[in-house]
Amino acid sequence: MYAVVTLEESEEVMVTASNWLSEDKKQCYWPPYKSSEKFIEAVQKGLAPQTGEKSWEKLAVLFHEEYGTYEEAKEKQKELNEQTEQAATAVNQVTETCPLFPGPSLGFSQNASGSKVFSIAVLAGTTLEIQGTKRKRESRDLNISAKSNSEMAILNMAKKKMNEVNVRLQNISSTDRTTNELKNTILDAIAKINEMEKDKRRKETIGVFGKTGEGKSSLLNAVLGLEGLLPSGSLGACTAVITQVEANLEDSEYKAEIELISKEEWEREIASKDERTDTDNERIIAVYGADADKKSLEELKKDAKYAEIDHFLSAGKKIISHTEVFDFLHDVKRNIEQSEYNPGGWYWPLVKSVTIKIPDRQELLEHIVLFDVPGTGDCNKIRNDLWKSKVRECSSVWIVNGINRAISSIEPWSIMEHCMQDLGPGGQCKTINFICTRTDDINIKEYQRSARPSGDQFTSGKNLKTACIHHRNKTAKDSVKNKFETMKSKDFRRFTADVFTVSSKAYFDADLQMDQNETEIPKLQDLLKNTNKSIRRELTRDYVNQAKGVLFFIQSIKLDTNEGMAKLKATVCKDYYESLEKALKELNSQFNSHYKIIEQCFSKGVEKSVEQCVSTTKPVIASVKPSDKTLQALCKNKGYYWPKNKDAPVDLNKCLAKHIYENIDEEFNLIFPVDSKIKTGKSVQEQIDKFSIIQNGTVYAPSSMLYHIQNFMKTEETKVKTFLKSDVVQRKINIYSLIQTTIQDQMTAGYKKAAEKRGLGAMGKRETTIIETIELLKDSMFKDAKIQFLKEFKSVTNYIGKTLKTELSKSVERSFSQSSKASLMDVSTEIETLETLSEHIAEI
Ligand SMILES: Nc1nc2c(ncn2[C@@H]2O[C@H](COP(=O)(O)OP(=O)(O)OP(=O)(O)O)[C@@H](O)[C@H]2O)c(=O)[nH]1
Ligand SMILES: [Mg+2]
Numbered sequence: 001m002y003a004v005v006t007l008e009e010s011e012e013v014m015v016t017a018s019n020w021l022s023e024d025k026k027q028c029y030w031p032p033y034k035s036s037e038k039f040i041e042a043v044q045k046g047l048a049p050q051t052g053e054k055s056w057e058k059l060a061v062l063f064h065e066e067y068g069t070y071e072e073a074k075e076k077q078k079e080l081n082e083q084t085e086q087a088a089t090a091v092n093q094v095t096e097t098c099p100l101f102p103g104p105s106l107g108f109s110q111n112a113s114g115s116k117v118f119s120i121a122v123l124a125g126t127t128l129e130i131q132g133t134k135r136k137r138e139s140r141d142l143n144i145s146a147k148s149n150s151e152m153a154i155l156n157m158a159k160k161k162m163n164e165v166n167v168r169l170q171n172i173s174s175t176d177r178t179t180n181e182l183k184n185t186i187l188d189a190i191a192k193i194n195e196m197e198k199d200k201r202r203k204e205t206i207g208v209f210g211k212t213g214e215g216k217s218s219l220l221n222a223v224l225g226l227e228g229l230l231p232s233g234s235l236g237a238c239t240a241v242i243t244q245v246e247a248n249l250e251d252s253e254y255k256a257e258i259e260l261i262s263k264e265e266w267e268r269e270i271a272s273k274d275e276r277t278d279t280d281n282e283r284i285i286a287v288y289g290a291d292a293d294k295k296s297l298e299e300l301k302k303d304a305k306y307a308e309i310d311h312f313l314s315a316g317k318k319i320i321s322h323t324e325v326f327d328f329l330h331d332v333k334r335n336i337e338q339s340e341y342n343p344g345g346w347y348w349p350l351v352k353s354v355t356i357k358i359p360d361r362q363e364l365l366e367h368i369v370l371f372d373v374p375g376t377g378d379c380n381k382i383r384n385d386l387w388k389s390k391v392r393e394c395s396s397v398w399i400v401n402g403i404n405r406a407i408s409s410i411e412p413w414s415i416m417e418h419c420m421q422d423l424g425p426g427g428q429c430k431t432i433n434f435i436c437t438r439t440d441d442i443n444i445k446e447y448q449r450s451a452r453p454s455g456d457q458f459t460s461g462k463n464l465k466t467a468c469i470h471h472r473n474k475t476a477k478d479s480v481k482n483k484f485e486t487m488k489s490k491d492f493r494r495f496t497a498d499v500f501t502v503s504s505k506a507y508f509d510a511d512l513q514m515d516q517n518e519t520e521i522p523k524l525q526d527l528l529k530n531t532n533k534s535i536r537r538e539l540t541r542d543y544v545n546q547a548k549g550v551l552f553f554i555q556s557i558k559l560d561t562n563e564g565m566a567k568l569k570a571t572v573c574k575d576y577y578e579s580l581e582k583a584l585k586e587l588n589s590q591f592n593s594h595y596k597i598i599e600q601c602f603s604k605g606v607e608k609s610v611e612q613c614v615s616t617t618k619p620v621i622a623s624v625k626p627s628d629k630t631l632q633a634l635c636k637n638k639g640y641y642w643p644k645n646k647d648a649p650v651d652l653n654k655c656l657a658k659h660i661y662e663n664i665d666e667e668f669n670l671i672f673p674v675d676s677k678i679k680t681g682k683s684v685q686e687q688i689d690k691f692s693i694i695q696n697g698t699v700y701a702p703s704s705m706l707y708h709i710q711n712f713m714k715t716e717e718t719k720v721k722t723f724l725k726s727d728v729v730q731r732k733i734n735i736y737s738l739i740q741t742t743i744q745d746q747m748t749a750g751y752k753k754a755a756e757k758r759g760l761g762a763m764g765k766r767e768t769t770i771i772e773t774i775e776l777l778k779d780s781m782f783k784d785a786k787i788q789f790l791k792e793f794k795s796v797t798n799y800i801g802k803t804l805k806t807e808l809s810k811s812v813e814r815s816f817s818q819s820s821k822a823s824l825m826d827v828s829t830e831i832e833t834l835e836t837l838s839e840h841i842a843e844i
Contacts, residue, residue: 002073003028003042004080005061013080016074017046018066025063025171029056044070047154063167065374083156103323137605150842151533155540159194161830162547165554166190180822183753185814193546201376202539202726203246204531205393207371209419210400211411212238215504217372220245220362222504222521222526224361230372231337238708240348241340243372244388247365248357254328256337256686257358258318260350266313271297275636277629282473289344291321305344313350315738317794324641332356338374353386364528369393369534391419392427392733396531403436403501406476413483413648421661424494426736428729430675432495433527434484436476439519440503440512444468451475458777469518473501494674500524541841542722548834551713555831556708556815557824567706572706573816576713579693590687591797594671598664601788605663606782613656614771614777620655621767631766638744653744660739660785672732676725684728688800709815714810724800731799735792742785748779 001018005028020029029049033039042051050056063082067073169190208216217230217239230243248255267745270276273296281293288295288305300306316337322328335347336354358365358679371390397419399412415818416432418421423429447468480499500523506514507521516522624630624643634641634650644650676685695716700707750773755764 001046001066001070002070003066004073004076004139005062006064006080008062009061011294013064013076013077014071017041017043018047019046021061022058025221026060027058029063030059031056039823047139054709062164063171064163072220074394080836083159084796104175107344113179134341144417149840151537151540155536156832158540158544158547158837160191161833162193162550165551165825165827165830172825174502179228179824182557185343186550188825189550189553190547193543193550196542196546202371202396202535203367204535205369205371205390206396206528207373207390207394208398208400209373209412209415211409213372214400214402214808216400218504219371219398219435219437219524220370220503221525222502222507222519224358224364225525226358227326227508228357229325229358229434230334231329238338239374241336241337241344241351241354241373242374242386243336244353244355245365245372246357246368247361248359249362249366252359253321253323254325254359256318256320256332256335257355258320258329258354259354260313260318261352262316263310264311266298266350270300273297275629275632276632283349285343286338286346287349292344304426309350312347320589327398353658363532364757366532368528368531391422391735393506394427394429396431396433398433398435400435400437402437402438402441403472406436406480407432408658413487414647418651420663421654421736424674425566425661425665425672426733428674428733430496432497434480434497434499435524436473436501437504439469439473439501440506440514442468442472447472448775466514466518469514474587476501494669537841537844539836542719544834544841545715545718545722548831548838549712551827551831551834552708552712552715553815554824556705556712558745567776568706569816572709575695576693576812576816577809579695579703580805580812583691583693584805586685587691587801587804588797591684592799594684595790595793595797598671599666600666601664602786602789603662604785608659608663609656609782612659613775613782617652617655617774618659618771619768620650620652624650631763632755633765635751635770638748638751652770653740653747656743656747656781657739657785660782672728676729684800685725685799686733688724688804691721691794692717693812712815713808713811716808720804720807724803728796728800731796733793735789735796738788738792743781744786746774746781750777 001024003016003018003021004013005016005021006013018029022028025669031039031042031052032054033042061189067076101712109300150191166187169187172179174182174183208220210216212231215232218232221227221232224245231239233239270280276284276293282302284293285291287309288303289298290412292300292303295303317697320328320331320335322331331642332354334345338346338348341410373390374388397416399411399416401412412434423432442465444465448581451468451471477499481497484497484499500518500520503512503514504519504521506512507516571587616638622630624634624641628643630643630650633643639648639652670682671680673680673683673685676683679686694710694717698710700710748772753773754766754769755768
């Protein structure tokens with residue numbers, strides 16, 4: 001067996017043989033070897049202590065854990081060392097702003113001005129003279145002022161404290177069953193919060209949208225500092241598949257996970273030669289080669305290429321992995337790129353989704369997912385659905401457009417208009433950034449002629465070019481901001497918006513002689529870094545809160561020694577339950593009044609929909625009429641189709657839901673604002689924030705058991721509220737989407753019937769069938785949407801109440817039911833440390 005310990009004197013984390021540990025695991029025999037090889041050999045062999053001529057020292061240690069294999073123990077050692085290093089890195093980042101301060105190696109002290117300063121020992125310049133025994137270290141005490149950016153240091157400090165508590169708990173040996181049960185409950189709780197902290201799934205999604213060729217992929221490459229990571233469109237090529245980019249936090253490989261459509265889906269799409277749209281034909285040519293579009297499915301099946309593609313699709317999923325970007329791009333390209341060249345070698349039509357994971361970009365991508373969304377044009381049912389669901393996932397959107405046409409082009413704005421429902425009430429988007437690309441691309445003479453910039457700065461040479469670029473950047477920024485302000489859509493103004501003027505090309509190309517900051521790529525990188533930091537801060541806050549909860553719980557046990565305490569506890573416990581019931585009642589009544597308001601709005605929407613749905617839908621169908629294949633595709637796709645080269649898709653279900661949206665959106669946004677920080681006075685989040693079972697004004701002496709129980713309850717409340725916060729967002733997206741899905745479900749049979757119309761006058765027959773279906777269903781369809789929507793609304797509010805009730809009842813029960821009469825351990829200093837960490841995390 002092997003043990004992982006921290007040497008108390010040097011704070012070095014080491015792997016030792018378990019048989020070198022004393023019984024209480026507080027000391028460890030240490031061999032006198034100078035060579036590290038010899039030391040490792042002794043550990044691996046588990047040499048008996050005092051073997052050899054020289055005597056072995058006994059060192060004070062902090063025991064962590066034991067493992068069956070040496071490798072497992074080394075893994076743990078690595079993990080603990082990484083935690084210390086991260087703390088050191090975070091602290092080093094603030095050394096320039098923080099003066100060196102002599103203080104205790106861990107803990108808090110007062111600085112000259114009397115404010116609290118958190119100081120942490122950073123070990124530097126370690127030199128091993130004799131393996132493990134004498135370490136010369138320079139120990140620097142560094143201060144983290146309350147304002148400094150040190151969430152990593154705070155997290156690591158909290159983790160270290162909890163680690164120590166864990167070790168102390170494990171070392172408690174008792175024959176008392178209750179004590180052992182308590183001990184295990186607490187150990188479980190610590191293990192859970194450590195798991196939670198390791199959970200890297202908390203992500204913010206940024207969707208990058210824009211017309212084809214405007215520079216989205218190039219922009220992402222520049223922001224990630226990886227030229228050529230995503231294929232960018234030279235030689236008429238462009239991105240054809242929604243590509244998700246995230247960090248590879250596991251190893252140093254570039255990885256692509258490519259999910260393919262099924263063989264059946266592909267065959268269905270290309271089956272009927274006569275019904276293929278231009279897009280279908282384009283896909284067939286890309287996969288099988290020139291003229292393949294002229295062949296029927298049976299004819300295609302005779303080609304060797306068909307068997308190759310059949311085999312390719314049978315895998316279902318494809319993984320590509322390389323250590324070099326260049327090799328990676330080479331292999332990934334044909335799966336996500338579309339090109340008119342070399343028809344017959346491209347896989348993009350067969351790809352459902354692609355996730356690219358890149359190493360060494362933790363600072364930029366740790367908690368961020370970027371979506372490179374292809375410019376409009378391609379469409380199939382699977383990807384249309386994917387497109388919608390991806391839009392709903394975005395917490396931020398970057399609209400990319402060439403600076404030359406930043407204002408004049410209407411595409412990005414119409415994409416935005418089209419997405420508004422899925423970004424706002426139906427999604428979770430908080431920010432829209434407009435990114436004007438290709439700022440380096442300027443014809444000076446032309447620009448001077450058209451823009452007529454005036455002033456002394458327009459001299460000659462490089463300065464003239466720079467001046468023109470700056471002038472154009474500023475003009476574009478002002479104009480886009482202006483457009484944001486004057487956008488008619490009220491919905492648009494709900495988002496936080498900013499404008500960037502970037503050059504992805506100049507970021508990599510020094511010959512273009514643009515200062516890196518002038519390219520504004522660093523600004524976007526900062527945006528990502530800050531998002532990561534704020535998520536790390538949230539995770540740290542959650543960790544510290546939950547760690548405090550565990551400590552308060554431990555401390556309340558220690559103080560549960562008084563004879564008269566049982567009575568008092570019973571009374572206070574009853575108070576908590578009563579308070580919980582009261583708070584739930586209040587919450588329920590708030591939710592009921594929300595329900596009534598939204599029900600009224602919905603009813604108005606239903607009324608208007610019944611009256612006007614036919615006249616609202618007719619012009620939309622008429623807009624696709626010129627091409628019969630488009631109308632047919634629309635019917636085959638359950639009322640949704642994105643014709644090639646159109647700015648936005650045709651969406652009949654959305655159009656049918658229009659009057660409902662008009663009537664409910666405002667109220668819905670007040671109840672579920674996209675940003676939970678926005679106070680609307682009506683938001684569900686505000687009701688959850690307000691919810692508390694702790695009576696205002698009840699103050700206990702800081703050393704009393706009830707004080708610790710109260711604090712434990714506070715941390716439990718915060719924990720359940722944090723959990724609900726992200727859950728509520730997902731559920732509200734679901735509520736909203738029910739409007740369209742209910743309409744779509746009801747209309748599906750009608751769409752199918754319309755798609756089946758053939759022969760002379762099929763176009764008119766399809767149109768008539770759709771209109772007849774709407775006429776037939778209008779009295780039930782919208783009402784049904786209302787029923788589904790309100791049912792889900794009720795279910796969400798019930799769920800919130802139920803979760804608060806269940807979780808907090810459990811917490812009250814846990815804190816009052818334990819009946820240990822013996823003290824478990826004293827963690828008052830740890831509580832003090834974590835309280836101060838809490839204050840710090842609240843301030844940064
Ligand atoms: N001069 C200049 N050219 C750029 C810049 N960014 C992109 N380009 C060029 O613009 C073309 C299109 O760039 P992409 O990044 O492929 O555009 P995209 O928006 O991803 O296009 P799709 O994938 O079709 O949606 C390429 O030839 C790029 O080299 C820039 O900052 N300056
Ligand atoms: Mg692209």
